[in-house]
Amino acid sequence: MALHVGSALTDLKPKSDREKEEESEDDSEVLEESPCGRWHKRKEQVNQGNMPGIESTYLAMDTEEGVEVVWNELQFSDKKIFKAHEDKIKNMFQNLMVVDHPNVVKFHKYWLDVKETSARVVFITEYVSSGSLRQFLKKTKKNRKTMNSRAWKRWCTQILSALSYLHCCEPPIIHGNLTNDTIFIQHNGLIKIGSVWHRVFAHELPVPDDLRTPLKVQREEHRTLHFFPPEYGYLEDGTAVDIYSFGMCALEMAVLEIQSNGEKVSEENIIRAVFSLEDPNMKEFIEQCISVAPEKRPSAHDLLFHRVLFEVHSLKLLAAHCFLNTPYIVQDTLLEEKTKRIDHQGVFASVPRKGHTLISWRYSQVSTMELDKFLEDVRNGIYPLMNFTASRPHMLPRGLSQSQEDLPAAKTPTPEPMEVETRKVVQMNCSLECKEDKARWHLTLYLKLEDKMHRHLSCDLLPNESCDTLASELVQYGFISQEDGPRMALFLEEAFHKQGVSLH
CATH class of the missing domain: 3.30.200.20 (Phosphorylase Kinase; domain 1)
Known part of the structure; x- marks a missing residue:
């Protein structure tokens, strides 16, 4: 008996660092x-x-x-x-x-x-490595009774911004599965909505259920049933479905947890959670979202301008985006340095009044730390500019396109042809350094693509090269698209002229 217990204890012994490292290598x-x-x-x-x-x-x-x-x-x-x-x-x-x-x-x-x-x-x-909203709220509840109102507003704004974008597509994209399990929070406060394709897969592929094993519609878990509106499954899905689900997410974010009877959240518990909200604007906001009648729920775009959320003036946001889109704002340190150079006695806004003294606002009246934090939030995508634009459809391509990689084999032993880049470059920056022998120049390019991807390229310039040949090589090797070739050549020519670089 003692030997049996000893064997069991041996089996439960914590794994060594070497064993963990081997498991990690195995996973990779x-x-x-x-x-x-x-x-x-x-x-x-x-x-x-x-x-x-x-x-x-x-x-x-x-x-x-x-x-x-x-x-x-x-x-x-x-x-x-x-x-x-x-x-x-x-x-x-x-x-x-x-x-x-x-x-x-x-x-x-x-x-x-x-x-x-x-x-x-x-x-x-x-890949979103941070946890889901459910996990975050569960951890927060251990130390707090309610969510910080400022964080709540920022999260709601980001979720609504994403829903407004999806709903304004032509045709509209209905998420249909918005719960605290499909919303993720990154370490910098940026919200990411996942499973956007869930409804498309589950409802739009015309394949019989008995033949599409991975697409069989599973019964929703009891713990998430309260995220779906009363009409769900009875009426055709519309944008109001997502608004109801968002309202439930906003309520859970505010109270951290809606009490459940076992696994299921009852209507009584939802009413009790709404009643517990102290802010009347927040309460009205959530009640509009979870209205029983779908036609009474506001659109995502209209909710962005509700008085409980609308705290950043559109002019301030536009100025921040313009500042961050300037060519010299590339690295994190440059953002901090630029704000430090501001003359604190300088006037950044004024209001002329006929017959009265001019009203002026100086930089000294604004906290530098708050400004840095706001610019950093804008830079991380927490305040998208599209929130404050007029609601208009985002056209999706209707024509059929050839698959990106429609190849029979999952892995090819022979080298594939160079991949053609189709994404556009939205921001170009470069730096030029003279080599130690002073006979060559070293070029470094910083490119930002339309899908927020960044490329950092560098090379030594040869005496017989030109801006056109450099741009052609970038297109040839799939670093930039064919359309961006002429733009790149012109950009390099202007950069070389400013630095006084001559390759001939």
């Missing part, structure tokens, strides 16, 4: 590569949000950008069914790729992998 083993070689699938599986439609999600590495991503697999057991609806599947994924918002988990790429009897769609999405 590359199982598969994308046809282009850029994406490397690892052994470690991840669970990023409540996505019943996707069973296989793995951690992967983007070898071009050096960041971790999520490798998702959508399996079709019947090839004939897949082939019959292949065009619609391609169109659906192509539309998802153009969804671009700082508060929505990014959909990077997809490709088809068709076998003799089965098929699968592999798609790459942004």
Whole structure:
């Protein structure tokens, strides 16, 4: 008996650092590569949000950008069914790729992998390493009874900004699965909404349930049923479904937790939670969102201007975005240095009044630390400029496009042709340094692409090179798109002229 207990204790002994390191190395083993070689699938599986439609999600590495991503697999057991609806599947994924918002988990790429009897769609999405809203609220509840109102407003603004963007697409994109499990909070306070494609997969793919194993609609868990409105499942989904779900998320963020009767949250507990709110504006805001009648729920765009949220003037936000989009604001330190150079006695705004003294505001009246924090929040995407623009549709492509990587093999042993870059460059910066022999120049390029990706490129300039040849090589090797070639050549020419660089 003693020996048996001793054996059990031995089995429960904590793992050594070496054993943990070996397990970590085992998880990082590359199982598969994308046809282009850029994406490397690892052994470690991840669970990023409540996505019943996707069973296989793995951690992967983007070898071009050096960041971790999520490798998702959508399996079709019947090839004939897949082939019959292949065009619609391609169109659906192509539309998802153009969804671009700082508060929505990014959909990077997809490709088809068709076998003799089965098929699968592999798609790459942004990896959010931070926890979900549910996890964050659970940790916060241990130390607090209510959420900080300022944090609550910032979170609501970001979620609504994402919903406003999705709902203004043409056709509108309904999330349909917005809960505290599909909202993520990063360390800098940036909100990311995941599972945007969940409803598209579960409702729009025309494949019978008995043949699409990963897309079988699972019964919602009891703990999340209260996020769905009363009309859910009875009426056709509309944008009001997401507004109701958002209202429940906003309520849970405010009270940290809605008490449940076992696993299910009752209507009485929801009413009790709303009644416990002390701020009348917050209470009215949430009550509008969770109205029983769908037609009485405001749009996401209108909610952004509710008095409980509208605390940053649009002119202030526009000025911050203009400041941060200037070419010399590239690195974190430059942002801090620029704000320190401001003349504190300088006037940044004034209001002339006929027959009265001019009203002026000086920089000394504004806290530098608060300004730095606000600029940093804007820079991290917490206050998107699109919140304050007129509501207008974002057109999604209707035509069918060829799959990005429609290749039969999941991994190719031979080198693939150079990948063509299609993303546009939205910001260009460069620096030139003279080499020690003073006979050559070293060029460093900082590029920001339209999907918020950054590229840092550098090379030594040869005497016989020109701006046109440099731009052509960047296009040839897939660093910039064909359309950006002439712009890059002109940008380099202006930069060389300012530095007095001559390559001839």
